Amino acid sequence: MDQRPIGVFDSGVGGLSVVRELCRLLPGEDIVYFGDVGRVPYGTRSREVIYRYASEDLRFLRDRNVKLIIAACGTASSVIDSALTDRLPMPYTGVIEPTARAAAAATRNKKVGIIGTDATIRSGSFVRALHAIDPAIETVGQGCALLVPLVENGYIDFENKVTRLVLEDYLRPIRESGADTLILGCTHFPLLAPIIGDMLGEGVTLIDSGAATAGYIRELLRQTGLENPRTEGGVQRYYISEHTETFARTAELFLGHGITAEYAVAELPLEAEEQA
Amino acid sequence: MDQRPIGVFDSGVGGLSVVRELCRLLPGEDIVYFGDVGRVPYGTRSREVIYRYASEDLRFLRDRNVKLIIAACGTASSVIDSALTDRLPMPYTGVIEPTARAAAAATRNKKVGIIGTDATIRSGSFVRALHAIDPAIETVGQGCALLVPLVENGYIDFENKVTRLVLEDYLRPIRESGADTLILGCTHFPLLAPIIGDMLGEGVTLIDSGAATAGYIRELLRQTGLENPRTEGGVQRYYISEHTETFARTAELFLGHGITAEYAVAELPLEAEEQA
Numbered sequence: 001m002d003q004r005p006i007g008v009f010d011s012g013v014g015g016l017s018v019v020r021e022l023c024r025l026l027p028g029e030d031i032v033y034f035g036d037v038g039r040v041p042y043g044t045r046s047r048e049v050i051y052r053y054a055s056e057d058l059r060f061l062r063d064r065n066v067k068l069i070i071a072a073c074g075t076a077s078s079v080i081d082s083a084l085t086d087r088l089p090m091p092y093t094g095v096i097e098p099t100a101r102a103a104a105a106a107t108r109n110k111k112v113g114i115i116g117t118d119a120t121i122r123s124g125s126f127v128r129a130l131h132a133i134d135p136a137i138e139t140v141g142q143g144c145a146l147l148v149p150l151v152e153n154g155y156i157d158f159e160n161k162v163t164r165l166v167l168e169d170y171l172r173p174i175r176e177s178g179a180d181t182l183i184l185g186c187t188h189f190p191l192l193a194p195i196i197g198d199m200l201g202e203g204v205t206l207i208d209s210g211a212a213t214a215g216y217i218r219e220l221l222r223q224t225g226l227e228n229p230r231t232e233g234g235v236q237r238y239y240i241s242e243h244t245e246t247f248a249r250t251a252e253l254f255l256g257h258g259i260t261a262e263y264a265v266a267e268l269p270l271e272a273e274e275q276a
Numbered sequence: 277m278d279q280r281p282i283g284v285f286d287s288g289v290g291g292l293s294v295v296r297e298l299c300r301l302l303p304g305e306d307i308v309y310f311g312d313v314g315r316v317p318y319g320t321r322s323r324e325v326i327y328r329y330a331s332e333d334l335r336f337l338r339d340r341n342v343k344l345i346i347a348a349c350g351t352a353s354s355v356i357d358s359a360l361t362d363r364l365p366m367p368y369t370g371v372i373e374p375t376a377r378a379a380a381a382a383t384r385n386k387k388v389g390i391i392g393t394d395a396t397i398r399s400g401s402f403v404r405a406l407h408a409i410d411p412a413i414e415t416v417g418q419g420c421a422l423l424v425p426l427v428e429n430g431y432i433d434f435e436n437k438v439t440r441l442v443l444e445d446y447l448r449p450i451r452e453s454g455a456d457t458l459i460l461g462c463t464h465f466p467l468l469a470p471i472i473g474d475m476l477g478e479g480v481t482l483i484d485s486g487a488a489t490a491g492y493i494r495e496l497l498r499q500t501g502l503e504n505p506r507t508e509g510g511v512q513r514y515y516i517s518e519h520t521e522t523f524a525r526t527a528e529l530f531l532g533h534g535i536t537a538e539y540a541v542a543e544l545p546l547e548a549e550e551q552a
Binding site: 038040044150153155161165166242245 | 314316320321421422425426429519521
């Protein structure tokens with residue numbers, strides 16, 4: 001049993017879709033969230049820069065006495081390596097492995113589609129994670145650069161013509177591949193799941209990285225004995241790296257409710273000194 | 277006569293639409309361009325952060341021996357004040373005033389529409405600049421958050437259904453206002469001018485901030501005697517604040533040709549010390 005909070009970070013607001021799933025699945029757990037909204041988006045940055053940002057994000061959460069760290073960001077997850085995580089005194093997980101595991105378990109015809117930011121698709125990280133589980137799985141990946149701005153601007157209603165038109169192109173290679181499972185490989189995409197599900201039909205199982213990661217965390221907490229003894233009443237605390245006018249508004253899209261908990265601004269650059 | 281280059285900066289690639297117009301109008305001038313692609317976009321940042329970035333951008337160009345500085349970025353232009361520009365030993369212009377001047381000269385019914393990023397519209401800077409010229413001008417502003425990602429992802433072909441559908445909503449208040457002039461208040465928007473012009477019809481004059489600014493610069497150079505004696509053969513030099521895989525590709529959209537000149541990466545944070 002461990003009453004310390006779970007740490008979650010993301011380049012911006014998208015990771016709140018993981019927070020929402022954690023709250024649903026583990027309502028007794030406290031959560032500390034860090035959104036690097038002052039440096040969003042990571043997806044268009046160079047690998048070196050994403051690596052440096054991810055390293056600072058990990059350190060920020062590590063110093064907040066969390067029992068576990070989740071990189072709720074496909075782009076950050078895909079660059080974080082053991083050189084970074086070996087230094088952490090607590091367990092770490094990205095969204096890639098839990099999501100790949102859920103997809104591998106779901107597919108029947110061993111054909112899995114992946115949609116994500118261009119950086120995530122280019123990194124090949126979901127493909128590697130799937131092949132580590134089952135080398136026979138065929139994959140088809142599609143970068144969907146416009147979906148993040150569409151979601152953040154509220155183009156998420158079920159009948160939205162713009163979003164459906166954009167998805168028409170993005171989903172074509174997925175359809176043509178015959179994949180029976182599609183990884184929503186970006187924390188923004190669960191908000192489009194009803195539309196994507198409608199367009200692909202019931203034959204395709206959607207794997208939401210937030211839900212998959214929350215499920216994995218529940219299992220991990222049980223196995224390691226790190227669960228909070230409480231079963232309800234968990235509190236969330238939010239840090240962002242810059243005060244922006246849009247944070248609270250966009251957060252509501254992802255959480256399904258406003259940020260009622262307090263939130264604080266962590267000055268950038270994040271604390272620079274490394275604890276040995 | 278002054279052979280030093282003209283300095284141009286932007287938060288990213290959009291300012292290249294100003295470079296293109298400068299090259300066309302003043303083919304003998306050398307240009308130094310700085311694109312802060314490592315911190316793009318500015319439009320979603322807080323005012324304080326945009327101000328700090330703009331101040332660093334100005335200093336970066338000032339230290340490159342330019343004879344004139346252009347902030348080719350609506351967002352940066354709208355926060356730069358005399359506290360920043362009074363310290364510069366060379367003339368400075370943003371895109372706001374030259375564009376407002378061209379719009380005020382073009383309108384017949386004194387109704388001017390303005391489209392830009394949300395931050396630019398919220399700042400009210402185009403409205404203030406128009407009213408400084410003619411307080412009788414009525415304005416209608418519309419933030420168009422999705423147009424920048426649409427342009428950067430190449431949704432710019434004349435028949436593009438997605439872009440036309442998005443513009444349908446954005447242009448509605450402009451149409452309903454009866455404005456006869458529309459300011460394209462973001463350096464990305466000239467790439468959509470053919471579509472916007474087609475949708476609004478010939479009764480509405482489009483004011484391209486790049487062309488308006490280049491026209492103003494030509495006039496300013498003549499008046500101040502700062503023209504380059506050459507009338508052709510100007511060279512461009514590009515600096516970006518981070519090496520990204522997309523810079524050269526996106527640059528081509530804006531320049532109409534590839535970056536054939538060299539480009540260099542300026543490390544962030546930009547030189548920190550201030551010259552007294």
